[in-house]
Amino acid sequence: xxxxxxxxxxxxxxxxxxxxxxxxxxxxxxxxxxxxxxxxxxxxxxxxxxxxxxxxxxxxxxxxxxxxxxxxxxxxxxxxxxxxxxxxxxxxxxxxxxxxxxxxxxxxxxxxxxxxxxxxxxxxxxxxxxxxxxxxxxxxxxxxxxxxxxxxxxxxxxxxxxxxxxxxxxxxxxxxxxxxxxxxxxxxxxxxxxxxxxxxxxxxxxxxxxxxxxxxxxxxxxx
Amino acid sequence: xxxxxxxxxxxxxxxxxxxxxxxxxxxxxxxxxxxxxxxxxxxxxxxxxxxxxxxxxxxxxxxxxxxxxxxxxxxxxxxxxxxxxxxxxxxxxxxxxxxxxxxxxxxxxxxxxxxxxxxxxxxxxxxxxxxxxxxxxxxxxxxxxxxxxxxxxxxxxxxxxxxxxxxxxxxxxxxxxxxxxxxxxxxxxxxxxxxxxxxxxxxxxxxxxxxxxxxxxxxxxxxxxxxxxxxxxxxxxxxxxxxxxxxxxxxxxxxxxxxxxxxxxxxxxxxxxxxxxxxxxxxxxxxxxxxxxxxxxxxxxxxxxxxxxxxxxxxxxxxxxxxxxxxxxxxxxxxxxxxxxxxxxxxxxxxxxxxxxxxxxxxxxxxxxxxxxxxxxxxxxxxxxxxxxxxxxxxxxxxxxxxxxxxxxxxxxxxxxxxxxxxxxxxxxxxxxxxxxxxxxxxxxxxxxxxxxxxxxxxxxxxxxxxxxxxxxxxxxxxxxxxxxxxxxxxxxxxxxxxxxxxxxxxxxxxxxxxxxxxxxxxxxxxxxxxxxxxxxxxxxxxxxxxxxxxxxxxxxxxxxxxxxxxxxxxxxxxxxxxxxxxxx
Numbered sequence: 115x116x117x118x119x120x121x122x123x124x125x126x127x128x129x130x131x132x133x134x135x136x137x138x139x140x141x142x143x144x145x146x147x148x149x150x151x152x153x154x155x156x157x158x159x160x161x162x163x164x165x166x167x168x169x170x171x172x173x174x175x176x177x178x179x180x181x182x183x184x185x186x187x188x189x190x191x192x193x194x195x196x197x198x199x200x201x202x203x204x205x206x207x208x209x210x211x212x213x214x215x216x217x218x219x220x221x222x223x224x225x226x227x228x229x230x231x232x233x234x235x236x237x238x239x240x241x242x243x244x245x246x247x248x249x250x251x252x253x254x255x256x257x258x259x260x261x262x263x264x265x266x267x268x269x270x271x272x273x274x275x276x277x278x279x280x281x282x283x284x285x286x287x288x289x290x291x292x293x294x295x296x297x298x299x300x301x302x303x304x305x306x307x308x309x310x311x312x313x314x315x316x317x318x319x320x321x322x323x324x325x326x327x328x329x330x331x332x333x334x335x336x337x
Numbered sequence: 338x339x340x341x342x343x344x345x346x347x348x349x350x351x352x353x354x355x356x357x358x359x360x361x362x363x364x365x366x367x368x369x370x371x372x373x374x375x376x377x378x379x380x381x382x383x384x385x386x387x388x389x390x391x392x393x394x395x396x397x398x399x400x401x402x403x404x405x406x407x408x409x410x411x412x413x414x415x416x417x418x419x420x421x422x423x424x425x426x427x428x429x430x431x432x433x434x435x436x437x438x439x440x441x442x443x444x445x446x447x448x449x450x451x452x453x454x455x456x457x458x459x460x461x462x463x464x465x466x467x468x469x470x471x472x473x474x475x476x477x478x479x480x481x482x483x484x485x486x487x488x489x490x491x492x493x494x495x496x497x498x499x500x501x502x503x504x505x506x507x508x509x510x511x512x513x514x515x516x517x518x519x520x521x522x523x524x525x526x527x528x529x530x531x532x533x534x535x536x537x538x539x540x541x542x543x544x545x546x547x548x549x550x551x552x553x554x555x556x557x558x559x560x561x562x563x564x565x566x567x568x569x570x571x572x573x574x575x576x577x578x579x580x581x582x583x584x585x586x587x588x589x590x591x592x593x594x595x596x597x598x599x600x601x602x603x604x605x606x607x608x609x610x611x612x613x614x615x616x617x618x619x620x621x622x623x624x625x626x627x628x629x630x631x632x633x634x635x636x637x638x639x640x641x642x643x644x645x646x647x648x649x650x651x652x653x654x655x656x657x658x659x660x661x662x663x664x665x666x667x668x669x670x671x672x673x674x675x676x677x678x679x680x681x682x683x684x685x686x687x688x689x690x691x692x693x694x695x696x697x698x699x700x701x702x703x704x705x706x707x708x709x710x711x712x713x714x715x716x717x718x719x720x721x722x723x724x725x726x727x728x729x730x731x732x733x734x735x736x737x738x739x740x741x742x743x744x745x746x747x748x749x750x751x752x753x754x755x756x757x758x759x760x761x762x763x764x765x766x767x768x769x770x771x772x773x774x775x776x777x778x779x780x781x782x783x784x785x786x787x788x789x790x791x792x793x794x795x796x797x798x799x800x801x802x803x804x805x806x807x808x809x810x811x812x813x814x815x816x817x818x819x820x821x822x823x824x825x826x827x828x829x830x831x832x833x834x835x836x837x838x839x840x841x842x843x844x845x846x847x848x849x850x851x852x853x854x855x856x857x858x859x860x861x862x863x864x865x866x867x868x869x870x871x872x873x874x875x876x877x878x879x880x881x882x883x884x885x886x887x888x889x890x891x892x893x894x895x896x897x898x899x900x901x902x903x904x905x906x907x908x909x910x911x912x913x914x915x916x917x918x919x920x921x922x
Contacts (some may be wrong), residue, residue, distance in 0.1 A: 141758050
């Protein structure tokens with residue numbers, strides 16, 4: 115994916131680990147984003163979001179004071195106050211429940227990524243751009259865990275290998291276009307696969323990509 | 338000498354006296370007197386043997402007491418009553434002088450029953466007066482009575498002690514004083530009545546047989562003494578008493594005493610019952626009524642040293658007044674262990690009179706019970722200490738694990754991730770190092786994964802963040818075999834969540850790794866304030882909680898938080914682990 119022309123995306127960064135935050139800021143700057151503010155705790159983040167015009171918020175799940183899910187809760191609150199601000203949540207651990215909960219509130223323009231997977235500037239930049247564009251971004255490891263989880267009997271057995279692959283990419287928040295690019299397929303072909311997958315899994319077809327992510331993730335989580 | 342030897346000696350002595358008393362009169366047949374009736378002699382012998390039995394019973398009940406001595410004295414006096422068969426003036430005179438002694442000793446015996454002591458002041462005055470009159474009259478008689486000048490019976494001898502012969506004085510000291518016997522009898526019966534009214538139910542049971550027979554003997558003695566005013570009457574009374582069924586009075590009287598002593602002994606037997614009852618464990622609160630019952634003393638109090646160190650309290654912590662040492666109305670038995678006062682038994686000292694040694698017997702049984710209770714309480718306290726310290730150890734270990742997890746998260750993990758980012762940034766700035774950077778990044782990512790797994794294994798962050806259901810859900814997603822979990826979404830006390838989580842984690846690992854299970858089912862639900870966790874697998878079973886540290890560690894952890902764990906793992910039958918953990922809601 116190439117950088118979109120126009121002014122650089124403005125980013126607010128929140129993480130209490132200074133070293134990591136600085137590294138993230140450097141990566142984002144190197145990728146051509148404009149890091150307009152950095153916060154080490156939730157009150158500082160709230161103030162920044164209030165005063166700094168920004169496009170994307172990148173923040174850690176775990177923040178002071180209890181170091182549990184302060185970041186996640188802040189993300190939810192900001193989402194309600196400023197639905198237009200895209201949010202990318204970073205986590206040290208993969209918790210599928212966090213990912214699904216995050217999407218459930220409002221699936222558009224949110225992402226949940228394992229910190230391991232933003233160490234590459236290209237991956238980080240891709241994720242930031244996708245959430246900024248209103249897509250949902252779910253860490254491939256979340257999807258892999260949900261898809262690869264041992265099951266006794268499941269509708270997933272009905273899927274072909276290619277269909278499973280496409281289901282995984284849907285779960286990561288990719289659009290048909292994105293999937294087509296990733297797999298080097300014709301978008302029409304991808305569309306056909308998606309329809310078959312939905313019918314095999316007994317899911318309601320949905321045209322909106324971000325609704326599709328939640329539907330697929332919820333299905334995988336329940337199954 | 339042993340108690341048994343003493344008993345044998347008393348038995349021999351009693352039997353000898355019985356033989357003398359019953360059969361010595363056969364040695365001399367008085368020409369005027371009615372011939373001796375063998376049935377009457379047999380009745381006397383039976384009576385004397387019963388007296389001996391009563392004496393033995395009294396001795397074995399209280400060897401140091403006076404009762405058996407009084408009985409023995411009365412039997413010696415009875416034997417002296419036949420000393421006249423030895424035909425000397427001295428023996429004959431002694432016999433004359435002992436007339437009436439048996440009646441006074443009997444009166445003493447009745448009023449002193451069952452302890453052998455005269456406890457009532459009126460009784461003491463009566464008996465002392467009776468002995469006084471007896472001694473004065475017998476000494477006086479010895480000095481003034483000249484049998485040659487009077488009618489004599491059954492044989493006449495010379496009184497070797499006579500100094501001032503006087504028929505009038507002799508009559509006064511003899512039959513005249515004997516006429517006082519009915520007064521003595523009335524006094525004794527009145528004394529018995531006074532005691533009966535004051536007696537506890539237990540003492541009444543002891544007194545009853547004596548109270549029944551004593552008036553019979555006293556009545557007979559009164560009749561004899563009144564008859565002694567007239568020789569013919571005396572003789573006919575003697576005939577009536579020795580030939581009619583009344584002869585068996587001789588056996589009935591000691592039978593009453595023997596029964597009374599045995600009843601008192603039976604009451605003592607209930608101390609053994611008390612010991613048995615207390616050995617089953619009696620709560621401190623129930624000890625007082627139990628002891629009161631055993632001691633037949635409803636006024637009994639059990640006082641414990643006050644925890645404050647000042648004064649005494651009862652089992653409910655209410656203050657108890659300790660009676661003064663000189664207080665005659667209350668007795669105190671101190672129950673000590675190694676010189677330390679466990680408790681004090683405050684009782685009515687009257688029970689000591691009824692049954693000497695009973696209070697101390699009850700006290701020693703109570704002391705054992707208290708000591709037991711104390712030991713049990715100590716064990717319980719120690720057990721609670723151990724449980725609490727185990728809980729603290731587990732809690733401290735858990736806190737430490739959480740701290741290390743957080744240190745790793747905030748330190749090493751962040752540093753490693755930041756390092757990986759810096760490395761990626763370096764990629765664009767260094768030419769020709771692409772392969773090296775890739776390889777280093779791979780290594781770094783492996784290190785990040787390892788540290789993350791380590792931190793997660795120490796303490797899963799999701800457990801603190803979202804509770805047991807989310808943590809088990811997460812665990813199930815990562816498990817190598819299918820796991821179906823139904824877990825309450827309710828948040829519990831952190832230690833309960835941690836204990837339940839590690840239980841599930843360990844059992845799921847065991848099921849996949851060791852039991853060869855193909856599926857695990859987990860349920861965790863709140864039931865009566867406890868979290869009931871069940872983990873079932875379809876593996877080959879045969880898990881032994883005592884083998885391997887995994888299950889034992891689980892058990893320790895569950896017990897430390899006050900829970901219980903049961904493992905059912907029949908060979909080839911799968912394994913079911915059930916735990917109940919206080920949810921701390």
